[in-house]
Every structure is written in structure tokens, then in C-alpha cells.
Amino acid sequence: MSRLNPGNVELARTIISRYPRPRSALIPLLHVAQEQEGWVSPEAMAHIAELVDLAPAEVLGTASFYGMFKREPVGRYVVSVCTNISCLLLGGEELLEHCERTLGIKPGATTSDGMFTLEDVECIAACTDAPCLQVNYRYFLRISHDEVDALVDDLRAGRRTDEVPPHGTLTRVRQDIRPERWVGRGAEGLPPEIR
Amino acid sequence: MAEQTEQAEKTTVTITVDGRQVEAQPGELVIAAAERHGVYIPRFCYHPRMRSVGMCRMCVVEIDSGRGPALQPACMLPVAEGMTVDTQSAKSKKVQDGVLEFLLINHPLDCPVCDKGGECPLQDQTLAFGPGESRFVEEKRHFAKPIAISELVYLDRERCILCDRCTRFANEVAGDPLISFIDRGNHTQINTFPDEPFASYFSGNTVQICPVGALLAKPYRFRARPWDLDQVESTCTSCSVGCRIALQSSSNRLVRKLGVDVDPVNWGWLCDKGRFDFEAINSDDRLGAPLVRQGEELAQASWAEALARATEALDRAGRRPGRESIAVLGGARLGNEDAYAWSKLARTVLGTDSVDAQLGDGLPAQAVLGLPRATIDAACGADTIVLLGPDLKEELPVLYLRLRDAVVNRGAKLVELSPVETGMTRYATASLRYRPGEAAQLVRSLLELRTGDDRGNGAADPRRQAAELLRADSVVCVLGRPSLAEAPEPVCEAAAALVDALPGISFLSALRRANVHGALDMGLAPGLLPGRVSLEKGRRWFSREWGSLPSEPGLDATGILEAAANGRVACLVLLGADPLADFPDRDLARRALAGAGSVIAVDSFLTDSARQADVVLAASSFGEKSGTTTNLEGRVSRLHQKVTAPGTARADWMIAAELAFRLGGDLGLDSLEAVWDEIERLAPSHQGITRERLSSPEGFDGIVVGDVPDASDHQAPPSMAQSDSPGISGVAGHVKVDTLASTGMGSEARPDPQSGDQPAGAPEALGQAATVTGPRGMGYTEGEEPGAGAEAEAVEATVEAEHGSGGGEDVFRPSGGGGDQGTTPQRPPLLSWAGPGTTRPPPPRDRYSLRLVSSRRLYDDGTLVHHSPSLAPLAAGAHLRVHPGDLQPLGVSSGTRVGITSSRGRAVLEAVTDPGVPQGTVFVAFNQPGSAASGLIDVGQPVTEVRLETTPQDGDPGSGG
């Protein structure tokens, strides 16, 4: 629960500079906030609002449109089990129930050690590999109940962290596009009155 | 001619609406074009004053643009030649059924307990266009029933139909995007950011335009049902913008003010202060009877007794020598008729010219009236707007909306010159700070830069940018008093420099008091007579009808108070004036009230100053009397009575007439109409503004003084009641509540683009017809050198050419045009102003002192806010704002209480750092509850210098001493 840390403020300024208008950087900055805390806190949203010159309500409006920006604290690992049609036909419901038993929580809740948050989700576009789930949006396809248990044990024990980074991490290697490879002219390309 | 008509034809687009061919404007939306021709297409999200978003789909009808009929939203589609619109087809009907069925899926239908019930567009349109029955039986969504999203507005999310009107208003119109759509899909709701309320000065507008009962105003909630409301159309007099309103009452109590859309002024919007301060008029603190002093106490008295006491005091004072033995302070609260009656009373029966409607918080009347004037439209249509005045967002909120729109949507460029940052700063292309007292220096330096050849690479330098913008073809200056802690002279000097350098410039006054412009027009200022003429020039004209006039100009507010403090004022009349609260220098005000022989207060409330009076005469207030008021443009519009005044309170003009009678005079004014007729007949600037014109459709927008069209233009106007002017119609008497119009659902009172489409800034808007902007732009008739002698005659000639001789036998209407009336005095020339005399230079700044800046916030400790329970808590309270660099030397942090001392007094206030306050200055808001500002200001000095120092821990709570 805090504002962006100094390193991320630097990063935020770089990201903002890539767009013609500061507000265009809003979604990337929400990712930065989520990466820092694992979720997007009101303080972070207010801070982003300052950085991109919007009202906090506008930041909240955008952030809340996307279910993947979490506005409540979540566990280190968010387990999203698909219960949409293909998965349902191939054991998605049972998979969810198994996860509930293994983690000891209902969808929407977080384990008391703060490690796992369970949620049921609509189709995650992997129907050909049903039933499936995601942990921090990394796919686990045609997953069996045993594999779920093993995965949970590994993550809890601090293994496989390279495969599944903590919630909020988009990528481990942040892509840095050097200015000479930028396209467009940034704010210069805009008529002055809307810069 | 033929060519013209042909061209005119080419500029319209022919479309067919429900089988009828009609002409539309290019670019006009189908929904608007159809409505103009009498076909109402139902809608929720469309609002003529905001961007179309196509949110609600209610306006979907069958439209054929050449590729066969298709269902399209009429609020998103501009007209095209040959387009066919069928609003009655089976398909159109089916869509309307369907959309309403969908909108009602989640709507709670709690109409019986909903404020909106009875005037609800959702109710009305469901009845008119809906299916009557729903197939949905599922559970509706639930939210906590109303939540407060600000101190003034409740939100009931269950009722919301997500039309995006409130959010668009907040974002696009007000520039306060504090509410937003949160979440999505079926969960979408309107809400604020946690802990960041919808604290917009304009929040009440969202309540008015919400098409359902989702947004509710606290001051109105559960107060009345629409069918119990009685309404008149009137003008808001809470500040000098003069927004058009519908004033509604229930059981003889005011319950609501709604904005009415008039094109030249408020576009349907109101600020929250104007919208909600009617609460004060209902307040139990209102004076319902006169009071007279009995020893230490003020005791209730009969009118006879009170008037006798007042007469006695005036009579005694009148026998004392000296031009200031009687002085009249105030008058901006009054309507024009009241102001005229008092002006006449003072000059004739009381024999004093020491009258001033301003309380040392404005600009010299000669400058306000004598500078070339601009309308709001002219300012908004200018290429460059120079703002040298107060924080408009705080003092003239709806003017702020209009100027903001001009900058954001019309590309006008704003140059702001102010001592501290204001609400307008973020919209300025160049915003320059000047040190208090040094406005003229800044303006001169810009004008020098402007004419200099060295344009340099100015892009980054705001001074150069500003200078560049001053080269624009049309420049309008919004001129007011940026700070009450600096003398007005430097601002006048700056204005004079602008006029000198920019021949085409005109000025929009930014004085904020309700009818201050009307009061000045009626001569409530020293050296002035009604109709914008000076005492000397108007003497002959007026003395013929009025009798003898004071021989020399009297004193202004500061002069009056100084004279009173020195015991030279035998009787001081406070005409709705509260100098203790409103005069910038409280110390002087206090000494004046103590030193005046006797004090007569005419007021609706027992203000601090009235408490010190010997006689208090209870005056009726806004909403309790009819008449006219004049806004900052000089626009005269009508006021209508809606409720009766408490007790025996009466109109100010009646009080004047009564006093005159008792003093052995006769004002010759026996009805409100008679007063206006005399104004129209005698006040040179007001001739031609007849009662007939004011109550005609033309008068609906108000009539700008000095903007008198050809006499043939306004013959036999149809009465308002028969006119087809949409919206709240009917100027006189009670009119029916027109729900659709007041919520922006239906035809707003907007000009017919075919007939009245005047571009903003049309030449008619630029000030007085008679005071043609000459070489130096100040009241010199075209072609005349600024020689003094020729000026008067030339101006006169212009006026007369406009009016002709007019008038019948019995009407006193002297005129050169009629020729041989021999001794008949000439109509006096309207005022012109040639700049201020000498001004006092501010003292050199010493290293330790800071200069004080003080101006008002929207919510302050003023009478109306103070007595409005919903608004009073919104006053921020007293604190001082200072640059972090100026607080640092004290070694204290933001939020600490520090001492602030001037030559006048000392106070202890919380210090808040604010980088918007330049180093070397301190900002203290004027007249906040517990504020010290007027206890610090010394009007004897060009600027007020103060020092800050630390206080031993928590000193005494910051009273102004």
C-alpha cells in the first residue's frame, strides 16, 4: 500500500515520455504499480494520477475496467481456473473444486499465508488444451489434479519461481526500446493545442 | 440580393422527417434538426451543450441516408442532403420498446420515494415510448442506497442508467473529472475515487441534468414533489454573471433553483453557490420587522416608529454643513429600480453625492463604466483573452465555465496576469505573476515587448508568448480586482496602458457583487448620475426633472468611512452593506461605524454592521420582489417575485420613497413599473430599453445596455406567453414546470440557427453604441482627437442619431433632433474614462516582509453562504498560503500555525505551503470564518506588507484581533 517507489517513478517518467500525451501511459503505469505491490492500491492510483495529470477518479475508472488489475491485495500467486464451456465439459468444475480443497479456500479468497489467491474465470483462450488454469497468467494446460498439487507444493516451497514470477510481474526482462528505434515523433507529432 | 438568397439556400441541408421536408444546418445532428421542426426523438444521454456519446440508444430511429433505411442513433448522426428519418415506423417503435425494457432491467422503480418522480425523463419516456411491461423477472442489482459523493450531492446507483451525462459534464464542462464510470459490464457504476469527493463548484448541474433520480441534491431532497412546485423564471443575483434561472417554491418557500439555458450567458449551468444559497432566504435569521436602538439593544419596532427615527436622524444630519454629512454606502444587493430610487433620494432629498455601491473592493466606477465594454460572447470569441482580475472560478464561476470553454473548445488564447495562481491558470497559454501593486509595470513591459522588433525565440518565454498574443486582431480584457490587499489604481493604470496600445481592445468587468453594475448604472457612485453620465455633464439634464443636485462630487466608500471615522458623517446609511465583513480594511470600517453620528441599515439580515445601527429597516430579498438586474456585461434582465417577504419586510425602493415623503420630498415613484419607466426615460444609456422589450422574447436573454438596436427592430413584440420560445417560458407570472427543458432533455432556449445565428464576438457586443472606440480607445468618438471639448458633443451626436427625437408631447425627452426646444438641456454624453490620475507607487520591498494577497473564495463567510446550512460548512476557514521557500526560513513545516503581522494588526493562522504563491507574497482568503485578512489590510497603503513569525507553540486561536 504505497505510492510508486523512486525507481518506479523514474521508470514511469520514461514510459510517459514515449507517448504523445501523458495520459496515454496510464495502463503501462498501472502495470508498474501492480508489479511493485502485487496489486494496485488507491495510493498508487492517486500517484499515477499525479504523474499523468488526470484526476484519481479517471485512473480508477480505467483500472477498474480491467479484471486483471487487482484493487484488493492478492496472494503471491493468483490461480485462475477456467470454468467456461470447453473446460467445463472436460473437468473444469472438478479442477476448481480440487483447487479449493488443496488450497483450502473458496474462489475469491486468499490463503492465510498470503501465497495463493483462487479465482474462477471465463474462457482464457486455451480451449484446445482444456481443462486448464493460469497461475499469474502463465498457462498450465491439460492439467491433472496431481499436477495441481505438485505445482502448489513447488510454489509454496519457493521452487519454479523462474516459471511463475510473483503476481504483477509482466516479464522478467523489461524490454527497452532504444530511442533510435522509436516510431512516430512523440508529442512533436501532435498539433500544439492538444500536446 | 438574388445572389444572397441563392447562397443562403445552399447553406442548408434538406431532409425528410416523418414525411415532411425540412431544412437543417450542415453538421446539425438529426435529433436536433428534428426537434427544431417539432419532432421529438426520445433521448437520455444526448445533451445539446455536451459532446454526443451515443450511450443510451434511446434515440435510435430508422434513418435512410441513401442506402436503405437502417436503425441509427439520431444523436450521433449529422444530417445529410436527402436523408429520410422515420421516427414513427414499426421498427423505430420496436427499438424504443426494447431499449426501455433493457434500461428498466436494473432500475428499481422506486418512483414513489424518488425526488425525480413526476419530472423524470425515464418515467415520462417509458410512458410515452415504452413497452408497458417487462419480461425480466430476475433479481435487480443492488447498491447501498444513496451514498454521499460530496457535501451537496447524493448518488443512488441503483437508479442510474449510465447515460454518461454527469461524468461528461464534470469532465468536459466543469473540468473537474471527479466522478467516473467504475467497474464494467453489469457492475458498472458511477462513483468517485475513495476519499476524493465530487467537490466541484458545479456539482448541482449534474443533479439537474441526470435523466433519472440517481443524483440528488441534499438541499432539495425530500423537500417537495414536482407537482407541488410553483415556478417563475428569473435571474440569479448571487454574483454578477446573472445566470438565468427557474425559481421554484412550494408552500411559499423557495425550494429549488434550476439553470435555464440562455445563449449569451449561462448555457443552462449554475454554480453551486447560486443554486443552493436560496436557503439563506428561507433562513429564520431573516429580518421580518424594523429594529430601533434602545440603549444597548436593538428592539423590534413598527415601521412608523422606525421610519420616524430614520427621518429624524437624516433630517438632523441634513442640516449639518459638509458634503459628507449624509453618506450612503452599498446598493449592489439592490435591483435596478431600488438603486435608482436610492440614487434619486440621495441626490435630491438628502442632497448628498457621497454614495458608493462598492465597498472599496472593486474598481473606480468611472473606469468600469467608461472603458469600452465587452459581452461574455465577445470575450469568448476573442483571439486573445487577457485576464487581469480575481480568481474567476472562485468569484464568477459560470463566467469561468464560459471562458474555459472558449479556451478548451474554441482555441481562444488566455493571458493571465495575477499575483498568485488561480483556477484559470491551467488554461492559460501564458500565465504571468506580478508582485502585488505592480500590475501596471508588468503590462507595460509586455506592451513594450509586443512592439519591439526582437521577437526572439520566444516560444519558451511566457512573457514573449504573452506579448505575441497581444498582437492578435481581437483582444478582450477581463478586468477586476485581483487582490483586495492592493489598491485598485495599478490595475486601472494597466487597463489604461492596454487601451493606449491596443485600439480595438474592450473590457469585460469582473466585479463580483450581484447588481454592482446596475447600481453603478443607476448612479450609486460619487460623481455619477443614472445612465452612465457624470454629475457635471448630467447636471442640467437631471436637475430639470430631479430638482437641485449636489454641487460637487462626493466621497467614495473609503472616503466615506474615513470621514465617518473622523466624526464628519452625521448619518451613515448602509444599503445592504456590511463594511465590517466586506470592506477590505476592517479597522477603518470599525472606526467609521463608531464615529458616525447615527447609522441607518437597510438590510435583510442583521449583519455585524447592522448590529451597530440605530435603526434597521427590514428589506425584502431576492425571490421576494420583482424588478430588473444588470449583469457584468451591462445586460439588463428581469427578476421575478416567487415568495412573500418575511413579516413586514419591504422593497428597498419603497423604503426610499417613504423616507423621501417623510423628509418633505417626493420621488414621484409609486410603482416598480413607474421606476423603470423613469429610468428608461431619463438615464441616457438606458433609453430604448423599455418594459415591453424586456418582457418580449428579446428580453428573455436580457438586453445589453448601450446595445440599442434600431427602433424599428423592436416594435410590438409578442408577449412572452404567446411566444414559442422553448424551455421555461413565460416571463410574467407563474409558468408550468417544464421538466424536459429544465433537465436538458428537451428544447433548451437556444437561438434558432436559421435566424439568430450570431457569431460570438459580433460587433454589436462590443460595448456601448455611443462610446465609439477612438484612437485611444477610450470614449473618444471615431475620428476625434482626444481633445476634451469636442468629445462631448460628438458623442452626443452619435447618441441622438441612434435614438432620434422620440417621445410624445407629454414625455420629457429632450433632444437635438427635435430642434427648437430652446432651453431644453441636451442629453448628456455617456461617461468616458481617460485613465487614472496619479497612483501611489508601492514602497520598496524590504527583505523581510512579504506582500499580502487577498481575494474571495466561492464559499466564504458572506451573508448568503453563512445563512445557507448546506453551504456554510464548505467555507474552507482561515489559513494562509505561502511559497515553501518563504516558510523555510521560519524553520516550520506546512500546517504549522504562524503569526502574521501588518501595520494594521496581527493574527495567528495555519500556514500551508503552496508553490502557486510566488516567493515574496502571502495569500489569505478574504472573509473566511475566522479570517484575518481584513484585519490586516491597510487601505491607506498601495500594498499591504506583512511579516510572518513563529508563535510560541499553539498561540491564541487566530482571531483577526
Ligand code: SF4
Ligand atoms: S448518475 Fe444520472 S447522469 Fe450520471 S450516468 Fe447515471 S443516470 Fe446518467
Ligand code: SF4
Ligand atoms: S455564476 Fe453567479 S449568477 Fe451564475 S449561478 Fe453562480 S452565483 Fe448565480
Ligand code: FES
Ligand atoms: S473454455 Fe476454458 S479456455 Fe476456453
Ligand code: FES
Ligand atoms: S444514444 Fe442518442 S440519446 Fe442516447
